Amino acid sequence: MKKFNIRKVLDGLKEQASSSVSSGQSGAPENNLMHETLQSENFQLCKTVRHGFPYQPSSMAHDPVQKILAIGTQSGALRLFGRPGVECYCQHESGAAVISLQFLINEGALVSALADDSVHLWNLRQRRPAILHSLKFNRERITFVHLPFQSKWLYIGTEKGNIHIVNVESFTLSGYVIMWNKAIELSSKAHPGPVVHISDNPMDEGKLIIGYEAGIVVLWDLKSKKADYRYTYDEAIHSVAWHHEGKQFICSHSDGTLTIWNIKGQGKPFQTITPHGKQPKDGKKPEPCKPILKVEYKTTRLGDPFMILSGGLSYDTVGRRPCLTVMHGKSTAVLEMDYPIVDFLTLCETPYSNDFQEPYAVVVLLEKDLVVIDLAQNGYPIFENPYPLTIHESPVTCCEYFADCPVDLIPALYSVGSRQKRQGYSKKEWPISGGNWGLGTQSYPEIIITGHADGTVKFWDASAIMLQVLYKLKTAKVFEKSRNNKEDKQNTEIVDEDPFAIQIMAWCPESRMLCVAGVSANLIIYRFSRQEITTEVVQLLEVRLQYEVNDMESPPEGGGGGDRDLPTPGAASPSPQTTGPPTHPSTSSNSSDGVRDNVPCLKVRSTPLKQSSGYQVELVVQLVWVSGEPPQQITSLALNSSYGLIVFGNSNGLAVVDYLQKTVLLNLGTVELYGSNDPYQRQARSPRKTRQPAGGNGLCDINEGSASEDRCKSPTSVLASNHQQFYNGGGGRGAKMSRKLSLPTELKPDLVLLSVCPPRGANPLDHRDNSFSRSRSSSVTSIDKEAREAITSFHFCETFARKGDSAITPCLYVGTSLGTVLAVALNLPPAGEQRLLQPVIVLPSGTLARLKGSILRMAFLDNTGTFLPPAFETWYEPNAAGADSEERDKARKRRPVSVSPSTSQELQESQYAVVCSEKQAKVIALPSQNCIFKHSITETSFVLRADVVQMNIGNCVACFCANGHIMTLSLPGLRPLLDVNYLPLTDMRIARTFCFTNLGQAMYLTSPTEIQRITYSQETCENLQEMLGELFTPVETPEAPNRGFFKGLFGGGATSLDREELFGETQAGKASRGLAQHIPGPQGLEGMKGAASGVVADLARARIALDERGQKLGELDERTAAMLASADSFGKHAHDMMLKCKDKKWYQF
Helix, strand or coil: CCCCCHHHHHHHHHHHHHHHCCECCCCCCHHHCCCCCCCHHHEEEEEEEEEECCCCEEEEEEECCCCEEEEEECCCEEEEECCCCCEEEEECCCCCCEEEEEEECCCCEEEEEECCCEEEEEECCCCCCEEEEEEEECCCCEEEEECCCCCCEEEEEECCCCEEEEECCCCEEEEEEECHHHHCCCCCCCCCCCEEEEEEECCEEEEEEEEECCCEEEEEECCCCEEEEEEECCCCEEEEEECCCCCEEEEEECCCCEEEEECCCCCCCCEEECCCCCCCCCCCCCCCECCEEEEEEECCCCCCCEEEEEECCECCCCCCCCEEEEEECCEEEEEECCCCEEEEEEEECCCCCCCCCCEEEEEEEECCCEEEEECCCCCCCECCCCCCCCCCCCCEEEEEEEECCCCCHHHHHHHHHHHHCCCCCCCCCCCCCCCECCCCCCCCCEEEEEEECCCEEEEEECHHHCCEEEEEEEHHHHECCCCCCHHHHHHHCCCCCCCCCEEEEEEECCCCEEEEEECCCEEEEEEEECCCEEECCCCEEEECCCCEEECCCCCCCCCCCCCCCCCCCCCCCCCCCCCCCCCCCCCCCCCCCCCCCCCECCCECCCCEEECCEEEEEEEEEEECECCECCCCCCEEEEECCCCEEEEECCCEEEEEECCCCEEEEEEEHHHHCCCCCCCCCCCCCCCCCCCCCCCCCHHHHCCCCCCHHHHCCCCHHHHCCCCCCCCCCCCCCCEEECCCCCCHHHCCCCCCECCCCCCCCCCCCCCCCCCCCCCCCCHHHCCCCCCCCEEEEEEEEECCCCCCCCCEEEEEEEECCCEEEEEEEECCCCCHHHHHCCCEEEEEEEEEECCCCEEEEEEEECCCCECCCCEECCCCCCCCCCHHHHHHHCCEECCCCCCCCCCCCCCCCEEEEEEECCEEEEEEECCCEEEEEEECCCCCCEEEEEEEEECCEEEEEEEECCCEEEEEECCCCCEEEEEECCCCCCHHHHHHCEEEHHHEEEEEEECCEEEEEEEEHHHHHHHHHHCCECCCCCCCCCCCCCCHHHHHHCCCCECCCHHHHHCHHHHCECCCCCEEEEECCCHHHHHHCCCCCHHHHHHHHHHHHHHHHHHHHHHHHHHHHHHHHHHHHHHHHHHHHHHHCCCCHHHC
8 A cells, every 4th residue: 555645745735835826927827837856855954063172171081992082061062082084972961061071991982970960871882972871869969980991880979978889881879888987087077078089099909099179088998898098188189190000199289289198108198299389498388389180190111200280380470371280200391271271181002000101192171272292202292183173263253154166176275275284293193093984975075164253264174074174364464453542443443352353255166256344344355376476555445335414303394305416426436545425525513533534444554465375365345434433334245256246235235346447336325226216215304322232132032932023023134244233322413314326317216315323433242242132123114113224135147137128137136124126237348358448337227026024045046947156257376477368368257057038929937036035035037027936934033044055956945043943945936845943043153153055054153162064955864874983993902911920929910809799789789779860871772782874883893793702702712721621630630549549448548
C-alpha cells in the first residue's frame, strides 16, 4: 500500500492558496508559471559547527595520550580541540558553569563537574559527543574532582570538606566516604574549609592527599581509613602538586608563598619560597604577595625540575599584566599575558605520575585567548595557534557570508595574507594533534568576512565546516590618528569611541572589489592587487547628504503654492576632493566658535600611503557636517563592478558614486526619488524631541505576541545596523528642512517640506549593547509620527526600468523604510576609454511596489525561474606595469542573460522581481509590474534578515524573524517550505550578524567571541556526520615505567591498590540514598558503543573490536601457557616426591 504523506498534501494546499493571491491582473497565466523544484523535503535545520574562542572559559583538561584539549565555560558549554580542523561543541542543558573537567585518559570519555553540583560522563567515541550518565548531588556542593590514571573511581571533594567516591562505569556512589571531622585533628575546633585538592601518592595508590582551603593538608590512608600525617600552615591553600617520587609535595598559598613538604616531616615545611617577594636582609619573612592560584611541579630525567605557577606577583606591581612564572633550576622566567589567567596545564611525555614527567609545553587558558608555551626552547617562545580563536581580537560589528565563491579567490587571499604573519614562533608542530578530519563531501569554497570595531576587516576560509583566517585589512590606516584634544573630538566625531568601526560591507567576489562603510559616515573602496604600491594622495570625495535648514515654524496655509522655488540638483563638482550642492547661506545661529560646515568626521591622511599587496585604497567618500549638524550614519550600501558604481543611503537620502571617474552622479533626498508621485502626504511641522530609548528594552519585550499594534512595530534598517546613533533633540531650536534641486522636466515635483528632528550630537548607544532598542513603526500608517524615510536596501540589475518597457537596461532598485521600491535607470557609456571620459546618466524612474515594513532584500528571476545575478567584471591586476589598458580590455563584463519580451500586443513577462520586507514578500512580473504572488511572512513579529538564496535544485527566500523563526519560501510561488522556531532573539548581536548564503548555509555571532554556523539544507544535514571530525582515535597506552631490578628486589616501587574491593558495595556498603540522584543519559550504555554513522566510524569500531579481541586472545594464550607450566611443575614435583618416598616404610615418614 502506498504510504500517505500529509506533508505533501499540505504543500499542495499551500501552493494553491499562494497562487490564488494576486495584486491586480496576473502578468502571466497560472498554467504558464514555471515548475518549482524545491519542496519541504529539501529543508532541515540543524547546527553544523561553532568557531572561535570559548566565551567566558572556566576550566580545562588535557588527554596526554589522545592529545586532545577540553575547555568548559561559565555557560555550561564544552569545546573540544584536536588537530587543526578537528573541533567539537557540546552544551550542558542546565547552563551551569563548568568548574572541573577530567579525561578518562585514552578511553574516549570525559567527566565534567558543574556549579549546580552535577557530574556528567561524556562519550567522546562518537562524532557528536553525548552524555552517558549524570549524578546530581542534593546536600553537597562540589568544589574539586580527581580521577586517577587508569582508575574507574572518581574522587569528589565538597564545600563541607567531605570526599565522596563515584564509580564512573555505573555512575553510582560508593559507601566509602572520607568525612572532614575524621581527616583533621580531633582537637581542632575550626572547620578546615572546602576541599581544594585531591590526589593520590604517585608511588602508593593507597595514600590520598587532601588539601583544605584553611591551610590543612592531610595524607589519608585509604585501607586503614585514617589520617597518617597532617600538615598545617597559617595561610590559605590554593593548590597542591606532587613530586613524582611521592616523597615531597608542594603547596601554593594566598600570601604568594610556596611551601615544599616532606611526607614524613609534618612539623614545618621543608622549604618556603616566595617567588616574587623581596627578601629582607635581616632574615625576616618576605613581604606578602598576591595569591599563587596554581602550581605544578614537573621533573626531568636529565635536568632540574620545573615549577610553574600563576599569580604571586608583588602588590607594588600596579598595572602589571597577569603573569605565568616558570622556575627551572636557578632561572626564573616571568611571562606576561594579555588577559587574566583562568587555568594552565603542563603537557608531559608520560601520563604516569610516578615517572619523570619530561614537560615540553604549557597550555595557558586566558579569559580571551589560548596560549601554548614551548618549554624546550630558550626564551620559551609560544606556538603559532592554528585554531580560529582571534575572531574577537577586536569586537565584531558586522558579518557577511559567501558560499560557492570563485575557486581562485581563497588561494589569492591566502597568498597575500601569508605575508602578514608574525615571526618568532616556536619551530615545533602544534602539540594538540589528536583526532581525525572528517570526510567532507562539500567541495565548494566558502568565505566569511568580519568587520570589527577597530576598523579591521578579516577574510576567513570557511570551506568544509572549517575556519582559517586568510587576510586582514586595516582600514584605519587611511585616516589620520585621532588627537587627544577632547573638545575638538567632540565637535568633529559623531561617536565617542571606535570611530573607525565597520558598519556595512559590500563585496564582489568575482571582481574582488570591496567597499566598507564606517560608523563615522565614511566609505572606502578597495581594489585587490598582488603588487605593492605607494599612493601619494588618497583620492577623496566629500558628499553633502543633508537637508538644509529653513526657519519656518509652520507650513503656509493653503498647502503648496506656485511661488515656491523649484528644487535644483546638487551639482557634482569635477574635483575629486570635494563635491556637493552649491553652498546656500545658512540660517542657523552661529555659536561663538563658529558652525561646522562641509567638515568630515574623520581626516584622511595627507602623507603618502604605502600599500602592501592585497586590498588597496581606490577612493574615500565622506559625508560632511552641514550647518553644524553631523551627517547621518550610512544604513545601506551596494557595489557593482561591471558598472563601476557604488550607492549608499541613510535616513536623509542616497548618493550614487562613480568610482572610476571619482565623481558623485546623484545626491537626492528620499522624497525626491518619488518626483510628483509621492504617495505620502508629508506636512511640515515643528519637530519634536527625539527620545533616547531605554537600554533595558530587550527584544524579547517586543515579541511577546501582544495584540497591541505598537508591540508589533519593528525597527527599520536604520536602527538594525550597528553603531546606530540615537540623537537627543533636547535644547535645540525648532527648524524645518527643505532642499532645492532640479530634476528632468517630466519629473519636477511640487515642493515638499520634509519635517525631521535636527540632530544635536548626543551620545550614541554603545555598539556592543546587547539590547534591541524599540523604535517607531516603519509602516505607512505611522507617517504622521515619523516623516523621515530612510534608504534600507539597494540592488543593481539589468531589468526593465519602467512599466511596459520593451528592453532591459542597467538599473538600480532602491528600497526604503516605508516599504517602497523605486527604480533608477542607469545610462552607461561604452566600455573602455569612453567609460572613463563620458558621464554616466542616472535617472529616477518611478515606483515599482509598496510593501508593509522596511524593504530588506530584492532579487530578480528570469522567465524560467533562474536567479539573475547582478552584472560583474572579472578581476584583473590593476597595477600591471605597462599593461593597464590591455588588462582592462581583456576583462570581460558578464551580464545576466535575459529574454527580450515579445513585441506582440499581448506582452509576455520576461522577468520576476522578488521583494522581501519586514512583514511580507512579493513577486512582481516585469515589465507589466503586476504582483503575481504575495505572502505575509509574520504578523506579530518582523523579519531581521532576508536573502534570496540558490540551492542545489532551485531558489528560495530565506528569512530570520525577531521571534526566532527561520523560514524559507519557494520561488516564485512563495509557498512556505520551512518554519522552525530556532532561536529566540535576546540581543542585538545576533540581529546584526545573522547571514544566509547559497546552498543552505547560514551563520551568526552566538557570543562576542564565537561564530555559530547552521544549515537549512536536508542534504547537508544528512552528510554532516561524515563531515565532522573524529575526536577519539585508537592509540596504544604507553608502557608503565620500569621499576628496575633493585626496586623490584627490595621494594620501593609503585604499589597498587585494589580499589574495587575497597570501594565496592561488598566492603564499603551502599551510599546514602538522598545524597545524590543518578540520571541516565539519553543514549545510556548504548552510547559507549559509538553512535557515529559512516564508513570511518564502522571501521574504527571494527578495529577497536579486533584489537580488544586480539588482546583477550593474547591474555588467554598467556594464561594457558602459565597453566601448562604450572601443571608441568606440579607433575615434576609429584614425580620427585614419589621417587623419594617409594622405598620408605610407613614409620619412616
